Amino acid sequence: MAFVRHQFASVVATVADFGTMILLVEYFHRSPTLATLCGATFGAVVNFMMNRHFTFARADEAVGRQALRYAGVSGASAGLNAIGEYLGTSLLRAPYLAVRLVVAIIVSVAWNFPMHRSYVFGSAPKHP
Numbered sequence: 001m002a003f004v005r006h007q008f009a010s011v012v013a014t015v016a017d018f019g020t021m022i023l024l025v026e027y028f029h030r031s032p033t034l035a036t037l038c039g040a041t042f043g044a045v046v047n048f049m050m051n052r053h054f055t056f057a058r059a060d061e062a063v064g065r066q067a068l069r070y071a072g073v074s075g076a077s078a079g080l081n082a083i084g085e086y087l088g089t090s091l092l093r094a095p096y097l098a099v100r101l102v103v104a105i106i107v108s109v110a111w112n113f114p115m116h117r118s119y120v121f122g123s124a125p126k127h128p
Contacts, residue, residue: 002055002117010108017043019105021100032096036085040078044070047112056121066120073115080107 019045021039030038048070053059058066081103088099 003019005055006051006113006116009047009055010112012050013043013047014104016046016063017104018097021067022097025096032089032100033082036100037078038084040081044074044078048074051116051121056116058082058121061084061122068118070116073112073120077107077112080111 017039017068019039020042021032021035024035024038025032025109048067051070051082052063084107085096085099088094088103089096092099
């Protein structure tokens with residue numbers, strides 16, 4: 001059940017992330033790589049709050065410690081997303097949104113969920 005909740009929280013955060021990225025690229029004419037980093041940062045804040053209160057129900061732990069661990073995991077996630085965006089758009093010449101979607105799914109499943117579950121919020125959700 002935690003995986004399903006995590007993916008739901010990821011979808012909500014991705015809307016915030018992609019919305020920021022698209023706004024920066026299309027209206028402020030920033031590079032997709034920079035926009036990816038900015039969007040990922042905003043999406044991370046949304047995702048942290050949802051995971052803390054909804055996915056893993058671990059609001060009982062000190063927010064500072066969780067936030068610090070989350071920042072490290074999210075920093076690595078943002079870097080992985082930016083590297084993927086760069087490789088996909090610069091080397092493969094693929095459309096930036098398609099690249100971002102594929103990379104975001106891979107990073108979410110292979111990096112974010114395992115690290116959130118085991119390192120940031122503990123190993124077991126408190127939901128019944």
